Amino acid sequence: MIARLFGFRGGIRPDSHKKESSGAPIRPVPLPARLVVPLIQSSRGGARPIVTVGDKVLKGQCIGEAEGKTGTAIHAPTSGMVSEIGRYPMAHPSGLESPAIVIAPDGEERWIAHEPLDLATASRDELILRIQASGIVGMGGATFPSHIKIGKEDNPVETLVINGAECEPWITCDDRLMRERAADVVSGAMILRRLNGARRVLVGIEDNKPEAIAAMTAAARARMDTEAADGDARIDIVTVPTRYPAGGEKQLVRVLTGIEIPANRIAGDFGVQCFNAGTAHAVCRALVHGEAMVARIVTVTGNVEHPGNYEVPLGFPVAGLLALCGVKPGTDRILMGGPMMGFTLPKLDAPITKGSNCIIAASPELFPPAPPEQPCIRCGRCARACPAGIQPFDLYWFSRSRNLDKAEEYHIFDCIECGCCAYVCPAHIPLVDYFRFAKSEIRARDEERRAADQARARFEFHTFRLEREKAEKAARLAAKAAETRANLSAAAKADAAPPPSKPPT
Ligand code: SF4
Ligand code: SF4
Numbered sequence: 001m002i003a004r005l006f007g008f009r010g011g012i013r014p015d016s017h018k019k020e021s022s023g024a025p026i027r028p029v030p031l032p033a034r035l036v037v038p039l040i041q042s043s044r045g046g047a048r049p050i051v052t053v054g055d056k057v058l059k060g061q062c063i064g065e066a067e068g069k070t071g072t073a074i075h076a077p078t079s080g081m082v083s084e085i086g087r088y089p090m091a092h093p094s095g096l097e098s099p100a101i102v103i104a105p106d107g108e109e110r111w112i113a114h115e116p117l118d119l120a121t122a123s124r125d126e127l128i129l130r131i132q133a134s135g136i137v138g139m140g141g142a143t144f145p146s147h148i149k150i151g152k153e154d155n156p157v158e159t160l161v162i163n164g165a166e167c168e169p170w171i172t173c174d175d176r177l178m179r180e181r182a183a184d185v186v187s188g189a190m191i192l193r194r195l196n197g198a199r200r201v202l203v204g205i206e207d208n209k210p211e212a213i214a215a216m217t218a219a220a221r222a223r224m225d226t227e228a229a230d231g232d233a234r235i236d237i238v239t240v241p242t243r244y245p246a247g248g249e250k251q252l253v254r255v256l257t258g259i260e261i262p263a264n265r266i267a268g269d270f271g272v273q274c275f276n277a278g279t280a281h282a283v284c285r286a287l288v289h290g291e292a293m294v295a296r297i298v299t300v301t302g303n304v305e306h307p308g309n310y311e312v313p314l315g316f317p318v319a320g321l322l323a324l325c326g327v328k329p330g331t332d333r334i335l336m337g338g339p340m341m342g343f344t345l346p347k348l349d350a351p352i353t354k355g356s357n358c359i360i361a362a363s364p365e366l367f368p369p370a371p372p373e374q375p376c377i378r379c380g381r382c383a384r385a386c387p388a389g390i391q392p393f394d395l396y397w398f399s400r401s402r403n404l405d406k407a408e409e410y411h412i413f414d415c416i417e418c419g420c421c422a423y424v425c426p427a428h429i430p431l432v433d434y435f436r437f438a439k440s441e442i443r444a445r446d447e448e449r450r451a452a453d454q455a456r457a458r459f460e461f462h463t464f465r466l467e468r469e470k471a472e473k474a475a476r477l478a479a480k481a482a483e484t485r486a487n488l489s490a491a492a493k494a495d496a497a498p499p500p501s502k503p504p505t
Contacts, residue, residue, distance in 0.1 A: 002202060002238060006258040008251040010387040011243045012420045014169050014340070016208055021301040022172035024308040026180055029324055031105040035077050035315030036088045036351040038100045039064050042137045042145050045071030049101055055082045058112040060292050063101050066132055072145050073135045075292040076103055077313035079110040088349075091318065091336050091356060095346035103315065114290035119191070124153060127195060127287060134286035135293045135354070139278030140174075140247070141337060143355040146279055150195050151268065158271035159257055160198035162189045162280050164205040164212065165240060165247030168338030171358040173297040174277045176309040178205065178212035181281055182219035184288075188280030189235060190223065191287055196273050201235040202256045203277070206242040213239055244340065245418045249274045251387055263389075263414045278357075298352055300325045302335075302360035312352045318359060319348035327361050335360040339367065340419040374427040382421035382431060388414045392421035392431050399438035404445060407438045415439075 040046035047064030057076040064074035084102040089095055132147040166174040193201050205213050220235045240255050250261045259270045267274050285291045301307040305326030335342045382392035390411050398407035415435050422431040
């Protein structure tokens with residue numbers, strides 16, 4: 001048990017809209033005609049294809065090897081044949097294309113042989129390598145590679161936080177996962193605890209998920225009973241007040257531990273590591289059952305006939321998923337992610353990836369169009385709602401006027417794009433859109449500067465090399481001239497010398 005909970009700064013209480021999708025159990029989906037599996041499904045690196053067109057693959061077989069230390073592998077989501085390798089539209093606000101492997105399913109769902117690890121004998125390095133090879137990334141949407149997050153052994157961790165808050169409205173995939181697969185979530189949490197050496201494990205779940213809290217509490221008790229709880233095996237399920245964005249990493253750490261993580265710092269700096277409940281589940285499936293990450297639970301909700309949670313193979317087309325759920329007339333756009341932090345999908349043939357937690361069919365009835373934007377009246381409501389402790393109205397002016405240096409100075413990169421400021425703004429200013437724009441401009445500017453610096457360095461080195469070669473050539477010529485002069489002078493001296501006298505006969 002933890003002694004007390006702490007509050008976090010800012011936040012809002014929007015309508016949760018959880019009931020629409022949380023009532024029914026997780027459902028499977030039929031296989032589509034093709035699965036487009038992106039090679040980049042992590043925020044830090046991608047995979048390099050290790051199959052070619054025409055190859056037969058089994059479900060769970062690695063088809064893309066992790067690139068470098070930060071990359072994560074990708075696997076065939078079903079058995080079938082590699083039908084294409086190319087670039088395809090992705091689930092991104094830009095609709096840009098990205099490299100992917102296309103699998104034509106054979107309908108047999110034949111798994112590659114499962115190779116679970118023996119947790120009792122496997123070393124820490126073996127476990128972490130398996131996590132990377134199984135393609136595990138943060139399932140809360142951030143897709144940060146889990147093997148990198150676990151970090152090095154000498155990085156002391158006091159508390160492992162499992163994030164089951166799922167604070168964003170409409171999304172219920174973690175809720176259903178914890179209700180139905182609590183034992184695997186707890187098992188994954190205990191593996192993560194072993195890897196980072198945390199003294200305690202805290203699972204934070206918002207109080208609007210009583211069934212998930214009950215299931216996780218029972219699973220944690222069962223686990224502690226079988227392990228003859230000695231203090232080290234403790235895992236506490238903690239009910240936290242529903243308040244958006246309690247599921248933000250810094251906010252949940254604050255609520256559970258009281259630690260306030262300042263700007264430019266991460267939870268790890270304060271001895272806390274945080275993983276999503278879905279990530280803990282994936283770790284268990286990979287290590288205990290030998291299953292790579294080939295599917296995820298996706299909430300489909302909003303203006304659809306059959307809202308709910310679906311277990312969807314990675315690479316499944318969003319359009320196909322919506323067709324299964326029956327999009328109702330009046331839908332005017334499709335959101336990926338929740339209404340606060342998600343984005344409108346420009347192309348529906350984009351595939352479901354490891355970070356796709358929710359698809360919402362939006363209609364004007366469910367999401368009335370925002371009234372026209374008005375000038376900022378500097379009321380300060382946005383600052384009071386901001387959980388990151390920054391001044392959104394200042395950032396708004398700097399972003400709007402493209403004063404990028406000032407935006408950086410006022411900590412725009414501490415903004416977690418939670419949308420609280422825009423939610424409370426009486427002037428209906430789409431503040432997060434401004435901040436996303438400014439961040440992308442700053443990144444582009446920094447990239448340009450880096451490229452210019454590299455070009456300048458290359459030019460300076462080229463000039464230096466030419467000068468050096470010129471100087472070396474001049475030195476060589478001077479040396480040669482000196483040598484020639486010395487030779488000539490020696491020859492002249494030899495000519496001028498008197499002939500040797502005749503020896504006496
Ligand atoms: S809430 Fe809106 S109107 Fe008020 S200060 Fe912030 S940006 Fe301006
Ligand atoms: S979107 Fe950014 S600025 Fe706005 S409330 Fe959230 S963290 Fe603060």
